[in-house]
Amino acid sequence: MTTANIILQVDNVDIYYGDFQAIRNVSFQVPERSIISIIGSNGAGKSTLLKAIAGLLKPYSGKIIFKGKDITGLMANKIVAEGISLVPEGRRIFPRMTVYENLIIGSYTPKARRKNKELLNKVFELFPVLKEKSQQIASNLSGGQQQMLAIGRALMSDPELIIFDEISLGLAPLIVKEIYQKISEINREGTTVVLVEQDVRRSLKASEFSYVMRGGEIVLTGKSSALEEEDVKVAYFGL
Amino acid sequence: MGKECVTIVINDIRNYKWFIITGLIAVLLTIPFWASNYTVSIFLLIFMYLALAQMWNLLAGYAGLVSLGQQMFIGLGGYTLAVLTELYRAPLWSSILIGGVISLIFALIISAPIFRMREAYFTIGTWLVAEALKIFFSNWGYVRYGQGFFITAAYQLTTTHMYYMAMVIGLGSVAVVYIILRSRLGLGLMAIRDNETAAESMGVEVFKAKLICFLIGAFVTSIAGSIFYLYQVFIQPYAAFGIDWTVAMVFIVIIGGIGTIEGPLAGVVIYVLLRQYLYNYAGISMLVLGLIAIVLIHVAPKGFIGTLQEKLGFEFLSPRRR
């Protein structure tokens, strides 16, 4: 990896909740147009790290650099405008708005708004079911469709980097498989992907590069194809 | 070095707490003998507003009940006193007490419906009840519509009499809150304040705890209201059931420190003195108090006393049993 094509760089980040240190000196890099995964159990600090990248909380120290620009501590709404989009855990769609409105609000940033028609067509191409149900109230969709809507909404901001937080949680295996196919499709179109998962096997299979977290630290790093599932599990559980 | 000094002073205060309190009460008892009439009436006002603020603090600061309708009990107390003494020539003392009991019963009756309302709904619900009473009283022939009463029975009392009455209700209200908070009920209230759902599941009977506070608040507020109208002599529905009463309570508690026993003590002194100082500019004093309150909510949400306690780590009248 040369620095020229690193799109996201996290340097020595520490995050605290009060006195509790949730993230300890975490550093990692995401190459442009790659799929990387961050693997870890519940409470390993993955979500905290994501929140810091997405601007929902501020790191105590360290730097987050996106496309060569320091974005540490920027507000979430500014970070979206920079080109990072987060598909949050639990989907967090706007339940009382229609599918169409959920998508269109996704391109709220001025840059995305200018080409919202084009973006909308792309999303409808990727998820035809959303086009079909575009006038329905979002809360009436099935779990899988809501997940697609959450992804579609994130794509509507025209991101260069998209982060998926626990995307397979609570979904049927068949739907998870379909969604992972869509993710690799999104990646092929040129968007960098960060996957955050508890599911070790799926993460290794879907990504090119993996970071394993435990207790707020990165404990194992490597090319996904080179990492043995057993090694990852050992790191994951700290056995 | 400075910090150590403060700690030593605090320890001294702690050791001689009851001695200091007894001394203070003794001094307050002698005030009518040596102070000017004006000073006596200032203290009288302080005691009366102290009782009102202490009760509002019990509700809003401890029981989580932000009521903007406490003036209903002042009106009920004042009007009971006026009607009983003016129309029936009833004795003064029993009239005041009956007023308290009527307020208590009224509070009990409205508690069932009003406690169904939560948060802002409760706040405006209580206000609505007070507003409804205001309109009702000003259209009720039996209480002479909006015209009001002169409570002539008050003429038999001197300012000194009223001073002691106010002192009893003012200091009594502090004692009542102190005793409540150190009782089992107080522990329950602390639990409610920290987490209502958890308190409920822990077996604290939330409804009962809140109800008891509401009833005590109604009774004491009503008595204080009666004493105020003895002092004021003239009662009229728009003032008696007016929101201004609760405005005073809210400002005193916010300025002093919500959820502390000492807060209203400090708040009431600031409130009464400021109102006296700006007496000739009625609107300005409320404007200034409103600004102080808003600024404090932002920079010192626990008021003067609460912030001081946090800095020094010391409560003079701690509700916690050591």
Add this chain to the structure above:
Amino acid sequence: MVQDFAQPILNGILLGGLYAVVGIGMAMIFGIMRITNLAHGDLMVLASYLSLVIISGLGINPFVTLVIAIPVMFFVGLIVQSALINRVLKKGNEPPLLVTFGLSIIIQNALLLIFTPDAKMLMNSLSTKSIFLTNYLSVPVIYLVDFIIAVALILVFNQFYQKTYLGRAIRAASDDEGAAELVGINTRRIYGIAMGIAMVTAAIAGVLVGMTFTFYPFTGTQYLIIAFGVIVIGGLNSLLGVLVGGVILGLAQLIGAEFVGTGYQLLVGYIILLLVLVVRPQGIFAKN
């Protein structure tokens, strides 16, 4: 009998339109931020006085004063929200409530100082005119104007919420604040704009109320309760609910007054409101 009630029913429905305008801004803020703006009525009366000042300065029609009153009130709302409310939003239920309560007292007393306690009215030719439908039934023109403006305002609001980015952003922020931030919405700014818009409705309400009834520095409380009633009866789920809430409240007051006398007109409204609160503490048309 029918003739006795036809007039109060007609007036009640039309008055309900005015009440809807009084309540719509407060409903909006309550729906978005779960904040009860206890100063809503006073801010509305502030707009009435603002209009009064402009009329006495320029001698123009009350409606024309809206050209100035609307932008001024928008900025008042923006400042109130950003300077006073946004900072205490995350500190529990009481602080925002008490801040708006303090604001209410400040506005009332400032108005008292500047304008004296005398009742004022925004003089206009409409307030004394009536259209006679039969010998017994007439339509007060100003009530009719109030109602038409209310319906128009609700239609405009509906379009704004459904069709514009800003309207959708407001809805998104009220659905899920965190998710709204994630799609790029600066929710604090949106709250400021929402309060600004709420104050635009308060400006319109203030001018209409000032043309229809007299007002004085403390009238705000009365209109706060009306606005609250509109919310409680109408619920928060739809703009139509606001209109329905206003109409029910207006009807209740005027029909009630027919039974018990005009002295009790407000009382009837309050009691109905209390009954609604007791039976449906979350509003009549609320879903859960």
